[in-house]
Amino acid sequence: MLAAAPTAARPAARAPEPGGAALSVRGLTVEAGGRRLVSLPALDLSPGATLAVTGPSGAGKSTLLFALAGLIPASGGRIDWGGEEITALRGAARADWRRRQLGIIFQDHQLFDEMSALDNAALGAAYAPRAERAALRDGAAHWLERLGLGDKLAQRALSLSGGERQRVSIARALAADPPILLADEPTASLDRASADRLIADLAGLAGTRTLVAVTHDAALVARLGRRLEIRDGAPAGGLADA
Helix, strand or coil: CCCCCCCCCCCCCCCCCCCCCCEEEEEEEEEECCEEEEEEEEEEECCCCEEEEECCCCCCHHHHHHHHCCCCCCCEEEEEECCEEHHHCCHHHHHHHHHHHEEEECCCCCCCCCCEHHHHHCHHHHHCCHHHHHHHHHHHHHHHHHCCCHHHCCCEHHHCCHHHHHHHHHHHHHCCCCCEEEEECCCCCCCHHHHHHHHHHHHCCECCEEEEEECCCHHHHHHHCEEEEEECCEECCCCEEC
């Protein structure tokens, strides 16, 4: 569960620049095995906006999210984040863009079991320029402490509960204070009280990061304010107020 930020010991993570990054999607399609998984004609978000992506299981919500992250290649169309067309980036250039601009909260955690909670949360430091590594590790420690894992920094991920593993994933996504945060069912492994505290934290990021969250959690949908419903890989109408 979320705990109060520490008053000493470790420096707080640096404050993110205001604004986040604008999102523009045009004619996006994702196909696999001859089947169209996602079809999104258009989507625009202003910098610092928050959006909940909802819909039934298997509707294509996570596929859309991973396409927005550049983790799944688009079959057609374009995605622009902050004026940069990520659908035109390849290989190392796309990976570098993700490192600089994006934090991702995975539903299945994506942790290394034999690594400590802190090493997992600070994993991005291994790929960052040397001058950024200490700040990134401090940011990871800050978020682990804030998420109630300050006493488990050295504990192996294998020994953590499902909810604790999810909190490590969240700390990793926020460690570098990215302008873009994408979340796949971020509250799914948390009890209600912990989920509500996380929702308050995510809602508090509005205006400083652009946040897109796939979720079935009605409380998170309500706090994010805007909703895009996906059915059979396509929008069921336009953006709506939650």
